[in-house]
Amino acid sequence: MLGEGILKGLAETARNFAGSFVSAERLTTVQYPEQRIAPIEATRDFPFLVYDGADWEAGMRCVACQICEKECPPQCIYIEKSKDKKPDFVGKPQFYPARFDIDISVCMSCQICVEVCPFEAIKMDTEFELSTEDRFGGLLFDRKELAKPNEHYHKIHPTEAAEVDARLAEEKAKADAKAKAAAEAAAAKAAAPAKTAAVGDAAAKPAEGASRA
Amino acid sequence: MIETADQIFVLLKQWVVGLLPAGLQPVAGVLLSVVAIIAVFPTLFALAVWVERKALGRMQNRIGPNRVGPLGILQPVADGIKSLTKEDIVPLSADAAVHFLAPVVLVVAVFMGFAVLPMGRNMELVDMDAGLLFFFAMGASTELSVFMAGWSSRNKYSLLGAMRAVAQMISYEVVLLLSSAAVVMITGSLSLVKIVEAQNHYTWGLPHWYIFTPWGCAGFVMYAIAATAETNRSPFDLPEGESELVAGYHTEYSGFKFALFFLGEYLAMFSISGLGTTLFLGGWSAPFSFLGWVPSWIWFFAKVMLSIVVFIWMRGTLPRLRQDQLMNFAWKFVLPLTMLNLLVAGLWRFLGDGWERWVVCSAILVLAFAVMGREGMRREHFGPRRYRYAE
Numbered sequence: 001m002l003g004e005g006i007l008k009g010l011a012e013t014a015r016n017f018a019g020s021f022v023s024a025e026r027l028t029t030v031q032y033p034e035q036r037i038a039p040i041e042a043t044r045d046f047p048f049l050v051y052d053g054a055d056w057e058a059g060m061r062c063v064a065c066q067i068c069e070k071e072c073p074p075q076c077i078y079i080e081k082s083k084d085k086k087p088d089f090v091g092k093p094q095f096y097p098a099r100f101d102i103d104i105s106v107c108m109s110c111q112i113c114v115e116v117c118p119f120e121a122i123k124m125d126t127e128f129e130l131s132t133e134d135r136f137g138g139l140l141f142d143r144k145e146l147a148k149p150n151e152h153y154h155k156i157h158p159t160e161a162a163e164v165d166a167r168l169a170e171e172k173a174k175a176d177a178k179a180k181a182a183a184e185a186a187a188a189k190a191a192a193p194a195k196t197a198a199v200g201d202a203a204a205k206p207a208e209g210a211s212r213a
Numbered sequence: 214m215i216e217t218a219d220q221i222f223v224l225l226k227q228w229v230v231g232l233l234p235a236g237l238q239p240v241a242g243v244l245l246s247v248v249a250i251i252a253v254f255p256t257l258f259a260l261a262v263w264v265e266r267k268a269l270g271r272m273q274n275r276i277g278p279n280r281v282g283p284l285g286i287l288q289p290v291a292d293g294i295k296s297l298t299k300e301d302i303v304p305l306s307a308d309a310a311v312h313f314l315a316p317v318v319l320v321v322a323v324f325m326g327f328a329v330l331p332m333g334r335n336m337e338l339v340d341m342d343a344g345l346l347f348f349f350a351m352g353a354s355t356e357l358s359v360f361m362a363g364w365s366s367r368n369k370y371s372l373l374g375a376m377r378a379v380a381q382m383i384s385y386e387v388v389l390l391l392s393s394a395a396v397v398m399i400t401g402s403l404s405l406v407k408i409v410e411a412q413n414h415y416t417w418g419l420p421h422w423y424i425f426t427p428w429g430c431a432g433f434v435m436y437a438i439a440a441t442a443e444t445n446r447s448p449f450d451l452p453e454g455e456s457e458l459v460a461g462y463h464t465e466y467s468g469f470k471f472a473l474f475f476l477g478e479y480l481a482m483f484s485i486s487g488l489g490t491t492l493f494l495g496g497w498s499a500p501f502s503f504l505g506w507v508p509s510w511i512w513f514f515a516k517v518m519l520s521i522v523v524f525i526w527m528r529g530t531l532p533r534l535r536q537d538q539l540m541n542f543a544w545k546f547v548l549p550l551t552m553l554n555l556l557v558a559g560l561w562r563f564l565g566d567g568w569e570r571w572v573v574c575s576a577i578l579v580l581a582f583a584v585m586g587r588e589g590m591r592r593e594h595f596g597p598r599r600y601r602y603a604e
Binding site for chain 2: 001010013028
């Protein structure tokens with residue numbers, strides 16, 4: 001008969017109403033500032049810059065290639081390339097960002113910067129309590145505010161960070177092997193004239209140069 | 214003692230008025246009652262908003278407001294302060310005068326309705342012979358304010374909301390009037406005081422409220438449906454459907470004017486619940502004869518608050534209707550049933566005092582409800598819609 005559904009619905013809401021007083025597990029919300037739920041691993045909001053080691057400036061993975069700046073749909077990244085170079089984790093000299101700003105009031109959390117970064121230098125953070133009284137300066141993060149250690153990345157996204165570390169280690173191993181091979185080749189080359197010159201110790205020097213190139 | 218508690222407000226008023234010179238007494242008496250109404254119902258409004266937010270939260274397995282004061286009881290105060298300090302924005306192309314008048318007209322018209330409601334024994338501002346007529350006249354003028362708001366805002370959402378509101382309110386106004394007409398037929402009076410007195414009798418300790426008769430029960434259900442639609446409450450909240458129309462007719466209102474609309478809406482709920490209580494639930498009379506010692510005004514306000522709780526319960530349960538369902542439901546289902554109910558009320562009057570009238574009247578109403586409900590569902594007048602896609 002007409003109206004049965006309404007009665008069923010009313011009974012259901014009445015059950016919810018009474019049940020929420022009796023059993024705490026019915027309540028789907030938590031009392032936020034006091035109680036917190038740990039964010040799930042896939043959580044993301046705004047990007048941060050990863051650095052290795054203790055010094056954020058020396059360990060920064062970013063090489064200021066500006067791919068993320070170009071790809072960013074809302075154009076919220078601003079990068080200035082450095083004039084000089086410094087060695088990256090493999091030991092290769094690279095540019096570094098003299099300035100790296102992200103305007104998080106513009107950022108739309110799309111993660112495209114992370115997808116396009118070839119250096120695993122920019123990742124998504126989970127920090128969301130970013131409210132500030134200064135809506136311009138307070139929401140424009142410079143490279144110091146953006147820089148966070150690799151350990152932080154491991155803490156917020158453990159699986160992903162392990163994968164990234166494995167990939168970087170593999171890359172480094174490959175680079176090392178290549179350098180070693182180059183060094184050996186150079187050593188062999190050096191050894192050929194060495195047979196005549198008979199200076200075995202000199203082989204180490206060009207090998208070092210090859211690994212840097 | 215019991216008599217004093219029952220009449221405490223009346224005695225208080227007489228005492229205060231007695232202190233004044235004789236020439237001022239009639240005016241002072243009316244003013245005092247008006248002030249009491251203006252003080253009591255907005256307080257109830259604050260309470261109802263808190264109850265609504267807490268109850269809705271619980272129905273959705275949330276806790277509801279709990280930050281301002283113990284259990285969030287001071288939340289309405291915080292909301293009030295917030296709306297008072299907010300900027301009052303009038304759109305550049307709006308008709309400023311009408312835009313300003315709309316919320317005022319709403320609140321004034323709704324407050325006028327309280328003038329004729331008997332809120333306790335001897336507790337009515339005016340005992341009008343045509344009190345019911347006056348109440349409906351005032352209730353109908355809230356439609357005017359809704360349309361004023363929608364039209365003067367010069368906003369398409371406001372206008373759409375206002376058009377929906379007018380269509381809905383006019384449709385359900387007919388039902389509201391006709392379902393109350395049955396009560397008038399039986400009582401033989403339009404005076405709300407007389408209607409309550411007619412219900413204030415007891416047999417075996419049980420009251421003679423009209424809801425306990427077949428025609429009264431059916432009338433009450435239809436009155437409740439029409440009242441929900443008339444006050445734009447869920448599931449009939451199409452005029453302000455926030456998922457479709459931003460906020461409907463009060464889209465362009467902010468600050469205290471918005472608060473006035475909010476207040477007006479709740480006051481309309483109180484007044485229409487008060488009328489429903491008066492017509493079908495025995496007004497201020499006690500539910501059992503042995504509870505007669507409890508002051509009459511407590512019963513009236515308890516019944517009104519109970520109706521408000523039911524309103525909240527419905528809001529927590531039912532999704533919003535579609536426009537065509539709304540219209541079909543009013544004109545093709547509820548209106549024919551109210552007409553039939555008028556006939557049944559007449560039968561009830563002339564079938565005598567025996568058990569036959571109970572059987573005959575109940576049978577007619579239940580049968581009509583079942584058949585019309587089934588037929589309406591079959592023809593998809595108000596059930597879920599079946600979609601046919603192009604092949």
